Amino acid sequence: MGESTRAPTAAIIVIGDEVLSGKVEELNARFLVRELRKLGVAVRRVEIIPDVPEEIASCVRAASATYDLVFTAGGIGPTHDDVTIASIAAAFSVPVVRDAEVAATIRAVSGERFFERDLRMADVPAGAELVYGDGATRSRWPVVAFRNVYVLPGVPTILQRKFTMIRDRFAAPPFFSRAIYSREGEGAIAHVLDKAAADFPSVAIGSYPHVDAMDHKVLITLDGRDEAVVSRACAQVAAGLGPAVVRVE
Secondary structure (H helix, E strand, O other): OOOOOOOOEEEEEEEOHHHHOOOOOOOHHHHHHHHHHHOOOEEEEEEEEOOOHHHHHHHHHHHHHHOOEEEEEOOOOOOOOOOHHHHHHHHOOOOEEEOHHHHHHHHHHHHHHOOHHHHHHHEEEOOOEEEOOOHHHOOOOOEEEEOOEEEEOOOHHHHHHHHHHHHHHHOOOOOEEEEEEEOOOHHHHHHHHHHHHHHOOOOEEEEEEOOOOOOOOEEEEEEEOOHHHHHHHHHHHHHHHHHHEEEEO
16 A cells, blocks of 8 residues: 555534533544544544534535535434434535435334424435445434435434444545654654654654653654554654653554
8 A cells, every 4th residue: 555545534513502502412523533533534624513504504515525525413303403404405405305215114113103293304405315234234214425425313322323334335444553652742852753754744643742641741643554654654753762762552
C-alpha cells in the first residue's frame, strides 16, 4: 500500500435540542468516530445542531458535498421534533415519499397499538436507498441512505445496531498506530516532532500533554496507513528523543 492512499472522509452530524441543552449525554458521535476509525475512515468533522429544518438541510448539504460519507444521528420518529428526513429531502430538493414496505411492516408489528402517526417512520426522501443489512445483521427496519448520507436514530443502543447493519460498506485499508511517552515537555521535543512531520508527511503525528501522569509529560501518537512508514517515523522520533523516551507502544 502506498503512502498516497487517501482515507475515505466522513462527517458526523448529531441532531437534537436535547443534546445541546444537556438533557441527554452525547454518545453517538463518540461511538461512530471509534467505529469508523477501525474501518479506516477518517472523520473530519463532528457537528451538533438543533432540530431546526433549515440548519439541518444546510449542514447536510454542505457536508455531503465536502466529505465522502455523512452520518446523521437523531431526529427520526413520529413526533413533532423528528424533522431529519424532511430536512434531508429539502437539502437535495426532492420530495418526501412514504415507503409502502416499511409502512406495511409498521402496521403488522404494531397490531392493536398502531397509531397513524407511526407511519411517519416510513417516510423517506424520494430516491433514497433502504439498507436492510445482510445475513445475521439483516433487520426488518432499514437504514435510510440518500446519496452519501446515512440517516441513523438518536437512541445510542439502536444507532449502534443500525450501524452494525451497514458497517461493511465502509471498510477501507486500516490505520496503524504507535505511541511514544516522553518525560520531557512539548517545548523540549518540538523540534524532533517537526522534523518527523516533514520527513513523513503521510503520518499524522500528535502531541498530547499529560499533566497528571506520574511517569511522562507528553504522549506522542503516530498514525498512518502504511505500517512500515509509521514504524520508520516512530523509530526516528524515538531516536531523536533519546533519554526522554519512557516507553514505546
